[in-house]
Amino acid sequence: MALAPFFDRIYGAVGMHLSVSRENLSSSLESTVVGIHCGPNLNPNERIIAELTVNLAARLYPKLAIIGQDVDVEWLKSLALEINPDIEIVANAIGETSICVGSTNVEGAIYPSASGWVARVSHQPPLSGGIENPYAASAASALACSELFRRIFLHSKQEPDLSISLLDFGSNAGEHLELTTESIGDVLFVGVGAVGNAAIWAMSKDEKTRGTLTLLDNETVTLSNLQRYVLAAYSDVSKIKVELAASAMQHSALSVLTSQSTLEEFTPLLGWVQPPTTCISVDNVNGRRVAQALLPKLVINGWTGEGALGASWHEFSRNAACLACLYQPHGQGLSATQQAARAFGLLEERAATLWVTRAPLSNDERKAAAKVLGVKPAVLKPWRNKPIGELYTDVVCGAVPLDIGGAGRVEVVPLAHQSVLAGILMAVELLKRCQPELASISQPETLISWDDILRPAPKNWKKPRPRENGCICGDQVYQSVYREKWLV
Ligand SMILES: [Zn+2]
Incomplete structure (x- = not known):
């Protein structure tokens, strides 16, 4: 027995994307071995890639081969078992279903790597080195896991190499740029679901960026959450989500406060001075509209939807869509x-x-x-x-x-790598828009998205979005309150 105890949820996600029966999915998972091959002396980016790749793979595949000489490899095996106690660790995997990290060479495998703000996926061993950046490293891992998924379930062939700058979504901006110790200020971080988990996971590896996150979420971790919550191990079921996230952040330079509540519950306590930034990834439309209506200086948003994922950033006085524009009642999202x-x-x-x-x-x-x-x-x-x-x-x-x-008639549960990439993109937008040097070399478009994760990553991620007619951002009263509040 190697299928995860949360297989029902895996079926809910994979089955709905691919329209396979429960029996076909379990037998194809049982007959697949996913390999994670680690080279010797992994550098910091490679360690993050290896860890997130094992973390993601253990949430879906019941048989993993985790191969390498490094002591870290034993730790990676125990990580897989912490996520799925029934997982089977085997000795070998073929290259076509393998991901390689660092200096190791397996014919036919997928090679994620990162340097500065650039995430890469190639099909031959990459040059070693590269400026440390946990966000690009995490993104490279999620992108590699998505190609692996398409290979295994859609029988896709080798895909084109990827090189994506998380700053402007070109191919190399920020490749040689170090993270700084600049503060991102006070951030209300609303929703610690799958997308929020991934953002926190990436930020927990960031030892430089300073600031304060106030985490809001009223829920506890359930067994089905393990299918795509990268902060959660099997033993974390029924823990309070914000507390799990706060404990993950212990070694980051960011301070963390928590409240086990929704934004709507927390807002009446607004005797407090409103933090300038809200970063939101709740699973309902109303929460996002409320977040925008409270008029923070900046809103960062991360989301997954039917086969899609993305992130967006919004300054209310800017002549572009506000967050409420994206969630106008006629738009995406049903209750x-x-x-x-x-x-x-x-x-x-x-x-x-x-x-x-x-x-x-x-x-x-x-x-x-x-x-x-x-x-x-x-x-x-x-x-x-x-x-x-x-x-x-x-x-x-x-x-x-x-x-x-x-x-086709029911909501699709997102895949683990889909939610994780959305969370990483959200965390990256948060850093970019709160650090002027990064903002000046980042894309001006409001929205970035990948619209069909069953296909290779898009060439164009950037989506300009104008304001929606009838939205609060077109209202002069709202606009003047915002300008007065933030002196912009
Ligand atoms: Zn609007």
Whole structure:
């Protein structure tokens, strides 16, 4: 038994992206060995790449070969076991399903590397060295894991080499630039979910950048979170998310404060002076709109959506989309009840009523839902006395065995490397926009995104976004309050 105890969630993510059955997914995972080959004397970037690659791989693949002479390799094996106690560590893996880190050479493998602000993925051993930068190193690992995923599940061939500057999304800006000890100031860090986990993971490796993060999240870690929460090991289930994140940050130069609350709960305590920056990655549209309406000087946003990921930055007085523009009601994002209504073929009002009363679907509704999902009515019978919310979660998580037809109608759970890349990009935008030297050489576009992670990384990440008509950023009263507040 090597499949992770949180396999249901893995199925919820991979199954929904690829429309495979539970049995096919488990057998293809059981028959795949992923190799992580480490060269000797890994430098700091390479150690980060090796660690994050093992961290990501252990959340999906049940069989890993972690190979190398370094003492670090034993530690990497124990890391994999901490994430999935049932994981099988084997001796060998073929190059096509392997990632190589540092000076090691395996025919056909994927080689992530980093130098300064540039993340690279190549297909032959890279030149060693490179300025230390945990953000580019983490991004290189996530990009390599995404190519590995496409190789294994989509049978894709070797992809073009990548060289991506996280500063301007060209190929080499900041390659020779060191991180500085400059402060990013006070930051309200809202949401410590999968995207927030990855941002914190990368920042925890940054020993230079100073500042204060106030972490807000009201939840605790669940078993299914392990599928893509890179801060969480198996023994962390039921820990408080903000506390887990704070303990990860012990060795960084950033100070951390925590509050186990949502932004909406925390805001009335605003006897406090509002921090100039909000960095947000909550899983609901409303939280993001609230964050923008509170008019911080700067908002940084990280997100995943159906097969996509991205980050954005917003200064309210700038002539570009504010965060609320991206989440105008007609735009992306449906509420859970709207999604359930869509998934089960119910009217939205009916779904909302069932949701708040925690009532089950009626017999007729359950039969109709089975039809919409493309399964026999008997498949949904075990849920006949369960609340609609529970049925919906089980459908999303893959506990309801759906055929291909139903898969398109439910929310897609993001893949681990997808959430992680979104979190790294969010952390990078935070540093860039709070450190003037970096800001001056960074992309002016509001939004960066990768729109289909089942395809190779895009050539163009940058998306200019104008303001939306009818948004609060077009309102003169909001604008003057903002200008007065921040003297801009
Ligand atoms: Zn706006």
